[in-house]
Amino acid sequence: MKYYKQLLVAALVAGLVGFSACASAGDSGYYPHDGYDYARVVSATPVYTDVQVQTPRTQCWDEQVAYRQPASPAGAVIGGLIGAAVGNKLGKNRHRGHGYRHRHDRGASTVAGAAVGALVGHQISSANAPTHYVTEQRCQVVEEVTTRRELIGYDVRYRYNGREYLTRTDRHPGDRIRVRVDVTPAW
Template sequence: MYKSLLVTGVCAGLLAGPAFAQPYGYDDGNDRPEYARVIRTQPVYQSVRVDEPRQECWDEPVSYADPRYQNNVTAGGLIGAIAGGVIGNQFGGGAGRVAATALGAVVGANVGAGAAAANTPYVAHEGYEQRCRVVPNSHVEDRVIGYDVTYRYGGRSYTTRLPYDPGDHIAVDVDVQPRAY
């Protein structure tokens, strides 16, 4: 008896199988993705401002004093300060002698530097120094911000925007709901 029920159940299942066949895209509870064929992919652009500061350099003419001129003036001032201090030290006594020595050194330094400057010709050398500055620089460029993708699934066409180009196929979520009347 059980054998005949089993044979009857198997035969009924084989005969009814095509009536209960699962259509394309049917979600049977397994987590395997469904795929749709991509018909068209169109990049979407957006104009953006790009700031790229740049360095701008140029050669600027400058004058340099001959270093020998400065050395002679400094040496003249130093010799004048020593000579003035020695001469000032000859006058006065005690605190007056110290003040006379200091005053002699100051006056001697000025006289010595002036004499050295008057007797040393000022020679200037012309040259160039590179000067640089950072200047703002910007431009507008078009950047791809996404892709408008048209795909076909279940005989219908759909369009969506994606942040990437999906290629020839796109994974889709299929959700079958009973129709409410």
């Protein structure tokens, strides 16, 4: 019986020592030999950020464009002839009886009348030129801005030795996360 008592006491002491080691080892039940252990993940919440992306895009549309046919040179010629005749007549009437000066001024009046007549004839011819409309495609490059959500990590809540902690990770940790354990003696 004495032998059984010793055996029972030894088993009881070994059980208490094992239970004490498990209780101090954290949720994993493993006491870290290399300074690392695993903690149970309570939650892992994804964290996003919005990123603006600029993309060049060609934007095209149809536009009605008016084209006027070029003015006929006949309008300028006819206007010039009429202007020259009017200028000549005005120069003749204005300087009647002044001799030599009469011919010089009359020639200047004729040239001035021809120039003014040609200009007026061209303007009239241009204003009466037929107009036709054409549909043309116009294009321009525009910057299109879009917003895209990007995953930047996870806010992870985990529990170790009855306490809850929070950290951010680059990827989802799964059901457990590796933690560094530092044990120092308490004096």
